[in-house]
Amino acid sequence: MAHTAHQDLEQVKEHFDSIEVLEEKARKVVELIRKSKGRVVAFTGAGVSTSAGIADFRGPEGVWTLRAQGKSHQIKSASALKSIPTKTHMALLQLLNVGILDIIISQNTDGLHRKSGVPANKIAELHGNTNLEICEDCATQYLRDYRTRISNSVNDHYTGRNCSVCKGRLKDTIINFGESLPEDQLELAWERSQRAVLCIVLGSSLTVSPANLMPPEAKNLVICNLQKTHLDKSAKVRVYARCDDFVELVMDYLGLEIPPFCLQRYVEIAMKEVFDTKTTSDNLAIQVRAVDSVGIPASIFSKVEIFDAAKSHWAAPKEREPFLFLRLSDQINEESVIIRLSFMGHYGEPSLDLTIPLKAPNESQKCMKKFLLEFHPANLQWFVKDLSPCTSTP
Secondary structure: OHHHOOOOHHHHOOOOOOHHHHHHHHHHHHHHHHHHOOOEEEEEOHHHOHHHOOOOOOOOOOHHHHHHOOOHHHOOOOOOOOOOOOHHHHHHHHHHHOOOOOEEEEOOOOOHHHHHOOOHHHEEEOOOOOOEEEEOOOOOEEEEOOOOOOOOOOOOOEEEEEOOOOOOEEEEOOOOOOOOOOHHHHHHHHHHHHHOOEEEEEOOOOOOOOHHHOHHHOOEEEEEOOOOOOOHHHOOEEEOOOHHHHHHHHHHHHOOOOOOOOEEEEEEEEEEEEEEOOOOEEEEEEEEEEEOOOOOEEEOEEEEEEEOOOOOEOEOOOOOOOEEEEOOHHHOOOOEEEEEEEEOOOOOOOOEEEEEEOOOOOOOOEEEEEEEEEEEOOOOEEEEEEEEEEEEEO
């Protein structure tokens, strides 16, 4: 918090390498990356998100810096929900995809790493994720397209929602000062740090422990941060530059492109038979739910509707997520339905219609379809990939 702000002007001051020096340092880092053979860890702080409009903490206009100076009214920061992942976020995703980067260890809570496409098993979010909540009983996670934290009390993490698996209470995952870090994320971060040949620190002043103890565990250390840190003398290469500027050079020298941001959503559609209390018989139902890339339940819809060819509605779901729709009796002969997905709209996403053929399963079968939905904010268009054509499985 504000008490962790830098105490003198020299600590707050930002430094910049000349372009010639920056290019030379980027080449040295590329040499270290190539020698590390995939055992590279990226350690990220608030500086990777500043170009997305999200305020840092200890820079000249940082949140804690201004609060320590009694200027909290001057803090300007974009909404993380509407912010687009930066070039640094997208470059790290690419390095993960090609096997150069082993894992990302992040102190950030803005959720932009996950939104960029980084799967849950490739990141340790030490201080939580503003879009993630977890069941206190069975530890099931839920990724939301909204801010999960609702309490103003520091130690109250209950969100008012319940787990769909065991009905336990859900808690946000934000770690406040004085609270313990999540054991699973902490253990993962320590283990990967200790086996790393290279740790690249991006946009962190390395002020907060125990996270700041992890980077020096690697055999080689690179630090890219505009302000000085207490580990500067331990760094093999010390870079003074904005993260995007440095990472762009590194990617160029590696011969890799930085992919544009593409919002990815995964949707599962299942057909099943359920008991209809009105007709006292089994009836066909359609379940619609969103997940992330590794199957974690996700909340991305503002509304889901189902129509037949004549635009007649199916019975509206009684509960949200997963949405369960019951076929009405006058729609028995339908061959297909249209599922209309409406999104939260943080990036101006329009609604999307999916045409789904109907196939009534028997008691020992189920029919599942899974789609990858890709939205490009640059052209406001959805692209749909059918990942698992509808097949009967035992």
